[in-house]
Amino acid sequence: MAAGRGAGLLRPPMSSGRATFLELFFDLAFVVALSRVSQRFAALGDDTGWALVTGFGRTLLLFLALWLIWSHTAWITSRYEPEQPVIQAVVVATMFAGLVMAVTLPRAMEERALPFTAAYLMVMVVRPLVVAAALRGHPRRLVPFRLAVWASASAPLWLAGALGPDHLRLPLWVAALAVDYVAWALGWPLPWLGVAKVGRWRIAGTHLADRYQQMFLIALGESILVIGVVFGGADYSAERAAAFAIAFATSALLWRIYFYRAGLLLTKAFDRAGMPGRLGAASERTHLLIVLSVLVTSVGYELVIDEPFGQPRPSWLLFVVGGPMLFLVARMRLEWEIFGQVSRSQIIGLAALLLFTPALARWAPMVGLSVVAGVLALVPLIDGLRRRRQPQEVSVSPTRPETSGDRDSEA
CATH class of the missing domain: 1.20.1410 (I/LWEQ domain)
Structure with a gap:
């Protein structure tokens, strides 16, 4: 029964493939964020040598953090029904966190490191827990649970970088972001629970x-x-x-x-x-x-x-x-x-x-x-x-057909 209630959160097979108005509204926060990224890059115009390399690397790190937030959200709304109130609340809350990250981004590697980190961790740690709770007894609840566990593992590195000495911020945040991206690539493996590789997820492609x-x-x-x-x-x-x-x-x-x-x-x-x-x-x-x-x-x-x-x-x-x-x-x-x-x-x-x-x-x-x-x-x-x-090319299936060995009941 619990699994049945949780199943109502999943996207039905015949759902529309178009983005909802809420998702388009959500993108507005990232319009601001991308403009801030461009501003940080543009500030490197007069730099040379090592200053140019480190400045580019710092801005790239912030962009990658923003991208992870946006791409996770895109996968959530492709996997779960975006018209459900819980998912809508998750998207709106993520939009607010993204806007906070955008506002703090110009000085995120300096005095605004803590609010940038807090907004990032609220999305990476709290959001999957909300989705897991909304899924209730459904087997797929273990997927967002994995996300929360791995995000919690990288959270101390994010917080140490935000609160610690300035010269340690970049290496600590690089390590934290590497953990988040490696976890995404590996499928957030956990003992006894295995992995949930995104390549096996059932999504609205x-x-x-x-x-x-x-x-x-x-x-x-x-x-x-x-x-x-x-x-x-x-x-x-x-x-x-x-x-x-x-x-x-x-x-x-x-x-x-x-x-x-x-x-x-x-x-x-x-x-x-x-x-x-x-x-x-x-x-x-x-x-x-x-x-x-x-x-x-x-x-x-x-x-x-x-x-x-x-x-x-x-x-x-x-x-x-x-x-x-x-x-x-x-x-x-x-x-x-x-x-x-x-x-x-x-x-x-x-x-x-x-x-x-x-x-x-x-x-x-x-x-x-x-x-x-x-x-x-x-x-x-x-x-x-x-x-x-020559005749125009047609798209070919870039992945092999799914076999029984590829199936993951939790994915």
Whole structure:
């Protein structure tokens, strides 16, 4: 009977794959968070050497913590019925915690470390306990219980980093975040309970695909916001106007490259997958890289629009060229997950950026952004020419059909 009551929390097989309005509302907190991440990256514009490396690493750590919160929430609403009051309360509470993390993020590695940590741990420790209690006697209650146990294991490292000396914060938080990500990858193993690998979870795959696409568009929207704000706040000139136009064209090209076939067919790939949880786990890591690459690229826009013909610095090369390179790598990974192959156009684009990088290190930022935009334009151009000669690809099942050995009664 208890299992029956708990089963009402699970997503029914025929539930809609579209995100609910509450989930779209939830994403607003992460619009703020991503803008804060971009601001921290942009503050590295004048750094060089070790200061640039450590500054990038600190911001990357904060982004990874935010991503873990968002991705866990996306999986929860793909696994449980988002119209249930308990799940709605969980999403709203997570949104508030995400907003706290976003507000504290600019100084999260300094004096605001404790509120950032408290908000993070409230989601990672308390939320799965609430879900486990709502599931009551259902066998799946052990999955969120595992999450809570592992999050509790990393919590002392988070708190020690927040409350301890500043010089120990980064290594302690790196260790804590590593525990959280390794636990996610291993399926939160516990003695006598085994593992609950996300690849075996029963989820609404089309819903999860929809959420990944939406997060990519949110990151792309953040890049457009950066372009508008920086150009609107700077002194107008022909050089800045040209940089503004090229930055916008670059964002449009990122959109085109992502959605042409692979990104567009992501939902169908989940439909065809024998084990959508396995594709979801792989796609989660891919979209982490995609979103990060868009944020890094948007920082490059800011640097170029601000000083189109300023002196070349290692920092601008990292953002202007490194961001698009990371995007192409992640996009190739996505194509492999959908089609089991990689387009030649993306390989050519990545090779061209690698080839041009040494020369771009000696040229003004405007030249670098122009070259990047030109290389990215080649990718859809080559795809368009190939499309005339060959039939369009169709998504193939990227996972083998589920067998009895793959089943997990708790998953």
